[in-house]
Amino acid sequence: xxxxxxxxxxxxxxxxxxxxxxxxxxxxxxxxxxxxxxxxxxxxxxxxxxxxxxxxxxxxxxxxxxxxxxxxxxxxxxxxxxxxxxxxxxxxxxxxxxxxxxxxxxxxxxxxxxxxxxxxxxxxxxxxxxxx
Amino acid sequence: xxxxxxxxxxxxxxxxxxxxxxxxxxxxxxxxxxxxxxxxxxxxxxxxxxxxxxxxxxxxxxxxxxxxxxxxxxxxxxxxxxxxxxxxxxxxxxxxxxxxxxxxxxxxxxxxxxxxxxxxxxxxxxxxxxxxxxxxxxxxxxxxxxxxxxxxxxxxxxxxxxxxxxxxxxxxxxxxxxxxx
Numbered sequence: 001x002x003x004x005x006x007x008x009x010x011x012x013x014x015x016x017x018x019x020x021x022x023x024x025x026x027x028x029x030x031x032x033x034x035x036x037x038x039x040x041x042x043x044x045x046x047x048x049x050x051x052x053x054x055x056x057x058x059x060x061x062x063x064x065x066x067x068x069x070x071x072x073x074x075x076x077x078x079x080x081x082x083x084x085x086x087x088x089x090x091x092x093x094x095x096x097x098x099x100x101x102x103x104x105x106x107x108x109x110x111x112x113x114x115x116x117x118x119x120x121x122x123x124x125x126x127x128x129x130x131x132x
Numbered sequence: 133x134x135x136x137x138x139x140x141x142x143x144x145x146x147x148x149x150x151x152x153x154x155x156x157x158x159x160x161x162x163x164x165x166x167x168x169x170x171x172x173x174x175x176x177x178x179x180x181x182x183x184x185x186x187x188x189x190x191x192x193x194x195x196x197x198x199x200x201x202x203x204x205x206x207x208x209x210x211x212x213x214x215x216x217x218x219x220x221x222x223x224x225x226x227x228x229x230x231x232x233x234x235x236x237x238x239x240x241x242x243x244x245x246x247x248x249x250x251x252x253x254x255x256x257x258x259x260x261x262x263x264x265x266x267x268x269x270x271x272x273x274x275x276x277x278x279x280x281x282x283x284x285x286x287x288x289x290x291x292x293x294x295x296x297x298x299x300x301x302x303x304x305x306x307x308x309x310x311x312x313x
Binding site: 010033067071100103112 | 160164167168180181182185186188189192193196261264265268269270271272280281284288
């Protein structure tokens with residue numbers, strides 16, 4: 001399966017999904033003009049990827065999101081729900097949610113998501129402070 | 133406009149503590165550019181990061197709400213009138229940041245908007261979080277797209293959301309929203 005790579009723009013994050021190494025990363029700010037349109041290909045890839053995994057495969061997901069607008073928040077929850085369903089079915093999934101201790105909103109957002117997920121391992125990871 | 137008017141306009145902006153304002157049709161790229169400008173301004177003013185990100189987030193939600201409301205309407209002279217009615221303002225008042233926006237709304241849309249805002253005004257932080265969690269699961273294509281954005285703003289606001297509706301003509305009212313951070 002091909003990797004999925006989408007470069008970041010000012011209002012949409014960088015997507016780096018590596019099928020072979022089973023590592024997915026989303027990094028940047030997300031407030032695109034049309035969240036459904038931007039994330040359409042991301043969901044299509046994820047569904048195909050999860051469908052093709054060996055039983056008990058392990059997947060690492062790194063989310064370093066600096067800002068999500070409200071529609072991107074809904075999309076991100078759907079994304080995490082798909083991973084959670086795969087985890088329930090036996091895939092070992094670790095999601096790392098990175099937050100800058102100076103950017104409280106990102107931590108709160110991660111906590112909100114963490115409370116919605118049952119089967120995958122959702123880890124809040126503090127990053128070094130951006131400003132010193 | 134002659135120079136005298138510009139001076140008066142600047143004095144008025146300054147008297148009201150207005151850091152940034154945009155009035156007229158919003159495009160996505162204008163929303164992006166002004167967002168970056170707001171962030172840069174607050175960074176240079178050495179505003180703490182949590183407050184800076186809250187101002188930015190509330191600005192984005194308001195600007196996108198205005199744009200989405202207008203975008204959902206059929207193209208034509210009415211939509212043009214609506215798109216020219218959009219305004220978003222970031223101001224500093226009494227040591228706080230205030231993000232405001234306004235646009236024309238169809239009278240038929242006013243009651244549900246008021247009901248939603250009044251519901252949010254009556255909730256405390258825990259109640260807002262519970263409602264946010266519930267709305268977070270509603271599909272993206274839902275027509276009441278502004279629902280989650282308003283709850284998000286209410287969670288970030290230092291005071292209950294402040295809004296106003298004034299009569300314009302038989303079809304429209306002017307809706308304004310003011311969020312204190």
